[in-house]
Amino acid sequence: MIRLENVSKMYGNETPAVRDASFDVAKGDFVFLVGPSGSGKSTLLRLVNRQERPERGNVWVAGRNINELPNSQIPFLRRTMGNVFQDYKLLANKTVFENVAFALEVIGKPRHLIAQQVPQVLDLVGLAGKEDRFPNQLSGGEQQRVSIARAFVNRPFILLADEPTGNLDPATGEGIMSLLDEINRTGTTVVMATHDHRVVNAMRKRVIQLDRGVIVRDQERGVYE
């Protein structure tokens, strides 16, 4: 589903953010990218959704080399993946329902489909009944659930999560993790960047560890260390 071949990414002339990274993520995998801040986890995610282009190497998604993708095709690549962030990136002036519906609206989905799919996904993430709340009326965990609902409503092949539990207390973070696990069980490939030991150790999934832009460990059923 995702394949990186000797990928390097620099910002300016400083030391590379990612150096010579290669790995394969199969369909339906759950992968943790771990490492301290600045080790290149977020950059790897941004390379996969084409927010960044590598200086060297190739990134393949669903069998396509996305470096060779013309700009006009990027939106269609992004429709095959959902993104979740540490700061949720919800729109404050829209309700829960509208935030999720927005993702379908801007890719031109018909209204009746939106009316059908949004309640389904809100039910899945456990927010049924809170459709009309605004983000500032929700707890952090609930806001993250809205953001996951928005990422998943279009049933993407891939879910990219950048520190989704970073702003949450441990119990709330656990809830988010079991939600991501549930989504993973539907066949969605999940790649999650984190430096949250507890989460990684509890899940025992594949762990790719980064240190200053270099992959130093790639282990099935790994722990954080």
Add this chain to the structure above:
Amino acid sequence: MIQRVSYALRETLANFRRNVTLSVAAVITSAVSLLLVGTTFLIQRAFDNLLVQWKGDVGMIVFVRPDVQPDALAFIEQTIKSQPNLVKTEEVEYLDKTASYEEAKRVFAGDPTTLSLLSIDTIPTQFKVVPSTTDPELVRSLASQFRGLPGVSGVALAEDEFEVISTLSGFVRTVTIGMSLVLLAVAVILIWNTIRTAIFARRREIEVMKLVGATDWFIRVPFILEGLVQGLVGAIVSCGGLWALNSAWTNGVAGFKAGTGVSALVVPSGYTTGVMVSLLVIGALAGGIGSGVASSKFLDV
């Protein structure tokens, strides 16, 4: 499709509301500049009416009685053309009754009383003469010679009538065109800046739109529409202003004594409508282009 159109329109309206002061500034500036452009057109047309008789270096007009006999007419033409040293003989032009009447309609556009006294049968025909000499004395003596010919009802000289106006017309044209171009540029810059501000205000939303896979055009269209609407609203306001100005002017001119020449400084309403349509097109284009450039510059992936 309908859903996308309604989305774009809703967003355009929302942007406009979010940004009222800047939008209003952009609209007013484009209205003023377009009003100036329109006024330039009308002033120019009015001067053209005044000068239509003297187009193409015509320096002298020999008017011929409407009841002239053909042999007298031939004699007049022959006499005019017998002065190759003073007259560009190959450029002597004869306007028959139909052509003279058409011209009179423009010359007396603001003087319907005089125009109603003329008809295709009673109008004098005319020879337009381009002198080849620049010596006014020679032209004058030539004019008095032609005046004495049988069948000639009168001779008019350009230098007596409209040379000052001709110069003035050129000056006014340069100044008004220059001013309106500067103002139009200011309007485009203001619209450009409004769009930039709107994009900045919505950067979070745009970021989310990009991440969930909205196409660039989907994101861009509401902004381009916003600029286009600003230009268009400005143009509509300027059309109203132009209409008011022109009717005030036309009414004012009607109060002048007939035959003073000022009466020609009136623009027919068909022409004014044409100018208004051009203003609408210019306004929409300027707004659309300004916002189009801004949205592609500030929305890069």
